[in-house]
Amino acid sequence: MTARSSIASQGRGHRPRGLLPLLLGPSVLLIAVFVIAPAGYSVYLSLTNTRLLGFGARDPKFVGLENFRYLLGSGDFLESLGHTGVFVLGSAIVGQTVLGMAAALLLGRKWMRGKGLFGAAVLLPMVVPEVVASLTWASVLSQRGDGTLNRMLGLVGEGPVAALQSAPMLCLVIVNIWRGIAFAMIMFQAALEDIPNELIEAARIDGASAPQVFRHITLPLIRGPVFLYLLLTTITTVGVFGLVYFLTQGGPGTSTQLTSIYIYQRAFEYSQIGLGSAASVILLAILLILGLTYVRLAKVDV
Template identity: 75%
Template structure:
């Protein structure tokens, strides 16, 4: 066996870059990152940042769709914001939106979605595929189709599905969309959003170690105690992430409520999204509608920061 001379062995070793100078791979990686992120950043700038900035500009003007203000809009400063903050209609719509988000998204969808995810983890449950498909079905139905379907179900006529069901028990015909409008849209929105909650919570529950749950049960903890003190703290991040996402999407719900009630009867279900639509497009007050959108965006940012602080995640 012949030994390799020291100079030859040193020659076969790959040369290392000098300290302080990036290698070829590092330079290649640095050039690849902007290339990969560039299209996404461009799309965000064009379709998110630019409309938001333009909406902020419109909120400071008296722009309208018709009339002299449509041809020559004037800068009015904070007049639109003062008008909205002094308007009972706008403040009431914010209150209705808060109720709608609280009962349909934060409470209804979260609780029922968590129960559905916990049920799908049970080994004794039969027909999991059918159960999961029934919950996922509302998610794939278009919003307009879902609204028109529920309008037929909750119709005040005797041929409506709801009235037929209560008729089987001897009840008289009712008009849910006129008698209980807010409760009706809350139930419909819960039905539509359970699937997303179930998917997120089921994915989070998969990361909970079974060993911790078994150890808790061995120590004598009940099912409720295991969920409260073991499972829930471990999935705290995904839960608050879901609350953030569902709050944003529920605040922006428009088609589902508009096609069901159009904000009525009267203004019983006039959410802020419907208020903005009416002021901007029905009354042609683009500047006022944009100012309402900016206020709603500011409230959402405050809620988002609150959720992030509750999860103790640094952003």
């Protein structure tokens, strides 16, 4: 018996040399080429006065932290960070999370009718290309009389409204919630299905109400997936560009100028590649801090 155990343990412990590098090599290579290298090049550009056109394009100079000093003292850049924070908080952290959780809970109820139709309606916005979704909503919210929203208002005797001019940030928040609620629903539904039914039934037998069950049993058990979703949705929402560009282009004025729009304008409209790269590095640093905060709050080991 001892000999067999020894042979079995030796068999389990024996692995072909070089197998681990062979398995991890492609993934490491992809990360190095498509993540680390571009990030490193952005850091390099942020320390120069590189431009798309002119002297800075032919002979860029090293300027150190000058781009960062300019940005941290720039009202436009700081304002764009504030707009990005409002957009992320309203559409992703609050809107998509709350409504996605509500949709997942509804789909988990036995009395819920038409689950297939409801799920399809929620999932549809996720599969629509961003450009198509943006142009569709631009038509819906158009201030002209032929806009879908104004046509509906006309049916009830109300005058036309210019939603994208009077409440542009609210419009962007609503559209982004519509776009992202499906991903939240999918993640939360998968997490809810992993909760043992015995725990829920035991709590109900003990007299716990539905809100109490959700607060004291459901929510603590899905804490990890919730914070993982918050991390992912924060990263993706900070990087939203096409939706904002097609609907408002950062306007009216700078009222919806997110940091992604600011970076694009500085880098490509004003040809200030170095300044745009510095702004992206600052944004990356903020995302890293938020990511570490989420991981710490979720009590997930890294």
